[in-house]
Structures are given as C-alpha cells and as structure tokens.
Amino acid sequence: MPLQVRIREALYTLHRPSDLESLWTAMEENDFGEDERIPYWVEVWPAAIHLAEWIASRPGETSGRRCLDLGCGLGLCSLVAARNAARVVGMDYERGAVFYTRKNARLNSVPLPDAVLMDWRCCGFKPGSFSLVFAADILYEKRFWEPVEAFLRRVLAPEGKVLLSTPERQTTRGLLRWLQSLGWSCCPLSEKRVVQREYDMEVTLWELRL
Numbered sequence: 605m606p607l608q609v610r611i612r613e614a615l616y617t618l619h620r621p622s623d624l625e626s627l628w629t630a631m632e633e634n635d636f637g638e639d640e641r642i643p644y645w646v647e648v649w650p651a652a653i654h655l656a657e658w659i660a661s662r663p664g665e666t667s668g669r670r671c672l673d674l675g676c677g678l679g680l681c682s683l684v685a686a687r688n689a690a691r692v693v694g695m696d697y698e699r700g701a702v703f704y705t706r707k708n709a710r711l712n713s714v715p716l717p718d719a720v721l722m723d724w725r726c727c728g729f730k731p732g733s734f735s736l737v738f739a740a741d742i743l744y745e746k747r748f749w750e751p752v753e754a755f756l757r758r759v760l761a762p763e764g765k766v767l768l769s770t771p772e773r774q775t776t777r778g779l780l781r782w783l784q785s786l787g788w789s790c791c792p793l794s795e796k797r798v799v800q801r802e803y804d805m806e807v808t809l810w811e812l813r814l
C-alpha cells in the first residue's frame with residue numbers, strides 16, 4: 605500500500621490510508637460538497653517528483669530557508685526540503701494530508717517539517733512569511749487561480765520566489781499569461797517527462813517572482 609519513490613539516491617516510503625481510486629469510489633454524493641474534495645492528496649503526482657528532484661539536487665536553494673510546500677499532499681517535497689535543512693512548512697486543507705506528511709517524515713527519519721491544516725482561501729500566515737514557496741500540481745482547476753495568486757502575493761517575502769511544478773494541460777499557457785498580466789515574471793527552469801506508475805506527464809518547473 606505505501607508508495608515508494610526514489611529521489612536521486614534516497615528512497616522515500618510514503619504511507620497513505622488507501623489509493624485514490626478506492627477512496628474515490630467509496631465517496632458518497634454528500635462527501636463531495638460544494639468544493640468536490642476529491643482525495644488527490646493520496647497520490648504522489650509527477651509534478652511532485654520533478655520538483656522533489658530539483659530541490660534534492662540544489663540543497664543551497666532551500667538550506668536554512670523558510671519554505672512553504674503549498675498543497676503538500678503526502679509530503680514528498682516537504683521531506684526532501686527538510687532533509688536539505690530547510691525550515692519547511694507543509695500546508696494542505698485535507699486533515700489526512702497533514703497527518704501523513706508528519707507521519708511520513710517520522711517514518712523516513714527526516715527532520716520533522718511543520719505541517720499545518722490551512723485553506724489557501726483563508727490565509728493564516730503573516731504577510732511576507734516565506735522567502736520560498738513551492739507547489740506541485742495545485743492549479744488543476746481554474747477556480748483555484750485567483751485565491752492561490754492572492755495567497756502567494758501575501759505570504760511571499762520581498763525578493764522571494766515561487767517554484768511551481770505543473771504538468772502540461774490545456775490551461776497551462778493561459779495560466780502563465782494570466783500571472784504575467786498581474787505582474788509576475790514566469791521563467792521555465794526545467795522540463796521533463798515523468799513516468800510514475802500509471803501516470804505519464806510532461807512537467808514544467810516554473811520560477812515565479814513579483
């Protein structure tokens with residue numbers, strides 16, 4: 605049941621309650637609510653693999669830095685950054701994601717990242733709290749764009765940057781154009797095809813700055 609992912613030389617075992625398909629099919633109509641809340645957090649997405657590899661290969665980018673892993677899911681990127689001595693906070697609005705991020709850190713003998721339960725539509729961080737925010741595959745729905753942009757604008761420290769790892773989707777170019785129209789510079793850092801179990805996606809890692 606746990607997922608095993610190799611990021612450079614290190615093997616991470618990521619525990620989770622079940623797989624996406626089983627959890628999804630067990631959901632009843634009322635469980636979806638207005639917000640849908642499909643349990644995507646129980647997977648490790650190709651965008652997270654690409655971001656985690658990038659973080660692991662550049663320890664200087666995160667070491668000693670206060671970082672936020674936005675929409676952390678099972679916590680892979682938080683764990684890799686914490687192993688690089690980052691002061692990392694994993695954040696998700698799913699209770700299970702926060703629980704498993706902490707548990708996975710313990711079980712992989714990684715210094716425990718903070719993990720907080722928070723919705724990006726209701727930011728509880730002080731302005732300018734993080735010099736680096738990273739996020740993998742969180743902008744898969746257009747309704748997320750505005751709240752996430754407002755959240756990033758608030759929590760990013762002056763001179764800070766965002767690493768956004770996103771698979772190629774029909775909406776991706778529109779997203780980047782929209783961010784640029786709001787004053788963000790968007791620079792592609794690396795592109796890669798990631799094949800991870802049943803997923804096969806072209807992923808781009810973007811650096812965003814205000």
Ligand SMILES: C[S@@+](CC[C@H](N)C(=O)[O-])C[C@H]1O[C@@H](n2cnc3c(N)ncnc32)[C@H](O)[C@@H]1O
Pocket residue numbers: 644645647648649650651652674675676677678695696697698701722723724725739740741742
């Ligand atoms: C596709 S998953 C990606 C998980 C992880 N970053 C990865 O790539 O493996 C999207 C994540 O965003 C989280 N999320 C969705 N809406 C959110 C919100 N409003 N506030 C905080 N987290 C949210 C989900 O719970 C989920 O963990």
